[in-house]
Amino acid sequence: MPAVIILGAQWGDEGKGKATDQLGTRAEYVVKYNGGNNAGHTVVIDGEKFALHLLPGGILSPGCTPVIGNGVVVDIQVLFEEIEELVSRGMDTSRLKISSNAHIITSYGRKMDALSEKSLGDKKIGTTGRGIGPTYSDKVSRIGLRIQDLFDESVLRSKVETALAQKNILLAAYGEDTFEVDDVVAELLAHAERVRPMVIDTVLEVNNALDEGKTVVFEGGQSTMLDIDHGTYPYVTSSNPTAGGACTGTGVGPTRIDRVVGVAKAYVTRVGEGPFPTELLDDSGDWLREKGGEYGVTTGRPRRCGWYDAPVARYSTRVNGLTDIVLTKLDVLGGLDQIPVCVAYEVNGQRAEEVPAIETDFAAAKPILEYLPGWQEDISNCRTFEELPQAAQDYVLYLEKISNCRISSIGVGAGREATIVRQDLLG
Numbered sequence: 001m002p003a004v005i006i007l008g009a010q011w012g013d014e015g016k017g018k019a020t021d022q023l024g025t026r027a028e029y030v031v032k033y034n035g036g037n038n039a040g041h042t043v044v045i046d047g048e049k050f051a052l053h054l055l056p057g058g059i060l061s062p063g064c065t066p067v068i069g070n071g072v073v074v075d076i077q078v079l080f081e082e083i084e085e086l087v088s089r090g091m092d093t094s095r096l097k098i099s100s101n102a103h104i105i106t107s108y109g110r111k112m113d114a115l116s117e118k119s120l121g122d123k124k125i126g127t128t129g130r131g132i133g134p135t136y137s138d139k140v141s142r143i144g145l146r147i148q149d150l151f152d153e154s155v156l157r158s159k160v161e162t163a164l165a166q167k168n169i170l171l172a173a174y175g176e177d178t179f180e181v182d183d184v185v186a187e188l189l190a191h192a193e194r195v196r197p198m199v200i201d202t203v204l205e206v207n208n209a210l211d212e213g214k215t216v217v218f219e220g221g222q223s224t225m226l227d228i229d230h231g232t233y234p235y236v237t238s239s240n241p242t243a244g245g246a247c248t249g250t251g252v253g254p255t256r257i258d259r260v261v262g263v264a265k266a267y268v269t270r271v272g273e274g275p276f277p278t279e280l281l282d283d284s285g286d287w288l289r290e291k292g293g294e295y296g297v298t299t300g301r302p303r304r305c306g307w308y309d310a311p312v313a314r315y316s317t318r319v320n321g322l323t324d325i326v327l328t329k330l331d332v333l334g335g336l337d338q339i340p341v342c343v344a345y346e347v348n349g350q351r352a353e354e355v356p357a358i359e360t361d362f363a364a365a366k367p368i369l370e371y372l373p374g375w376q377e378d379i380s381n382c383r384t385f386e387e388l389p390q391a392a393q394d395y396v397l398y399l400e401k402i403s404n405c406r407i408s409s410i411g412v413g414a415g416r417e418a419t420i421v422r423q424d425l426l427g
């Protein structure tokens, strides 16, 4: 029955991959609506680890149709690298569908990403360097290339000429090598015939699936606090990971969505630059990073770590209209005597209950912490809420209250099976 959006409720890497994969085993469609191969989803199936960047989570579930929606930016080289990797490990990727309107990440897009970061110097965003920002910039500037352009060489060439006329001036001004139209066109055409069979009108396909009562999961890349409109601008990605992005990024109207699920870690991490009120710069930050294996799937960068942030959780509940939270990595917090939770901020000497609307206020926000009792037991084999130690149950119930949203599922380990389900997300 339901159409469910799954998105990140914090700064990314909350474990959306596992959550999407779990629903993907029952969903008939998993539709990715934003971002590109800046994402990094780790899925563990029977002890085997799969790292996905561009491909939707449902690709690993037989019987599920994975769809790359119009809101996604596609690096075609990476697309085939990921497909080939999965095929070599015995997975079937032939069901993949791609929107004809999705924009293409080009070699000059990747170059502009690096150049932009370099020119920002110590104000750099800390991007993943995958060309995401410049590709969305070109889309908004109306000089982008779309998947459908691959199938008409004269259209493609003309659009590459238009884009390079601007890029090459900029590149030359920075003293960088410029790009040749012929090279870029050849690079893109090299893959065109392989892409063609996957390309369809995904808007029609997904809406038809909903008309037929199929179960559709909309998978968000990145996260609420990295949203171009609602995140910690300018330290954000260039798309809309928030719930509205699922509609614009797939061509599905908001009235068709039944549920919006936010994935939140039992603590918080962030990669790249930008404000992070509960960040731990001491030993406890290192402890969380090592215990939680907090290193980027895409870039290998060590993640910044901090305690659960209730104002961020409430903000996320609000801007996404969350119906459920999937809480992940609760097991990582085992072994602490007490667990700090940020319940509000102190901003310029005043208590602030909610995420401040002004960038500089958020950057100055200091966490006001409450301390909850910890637990010492290994909880990774718990499969019901009641099996959890009392302190772990109380921690979850407390987070539920201060996040303004029910916690429907709790992750206690990496595997598909290491999950406590309190409420069926597809029921």
Ligand code: IMP
Residues within 6 Å of the ligand: 011, 012, 013, 038, 039, 040, 125, 126, 127, 128, 129, 130, 131, 132, 133, 221, 222, 226, 235, 236, 237, 238, 271, 272, 273
């Ligand atoms: P971009 O998306 O590569 O432009 O990077 C912009 C910001 O978003 C940087 O701070 C990245 O570290 C962050 N970011 C992008 N994708 C992810 C992700 O999948 N997980 C966590 N952070 C991400």
Ligand code: MG
Residues within 6 Å of the ligand: 012, 013, 014, 039, 040, 041, 297
């Ligand atoms: Mg990730």
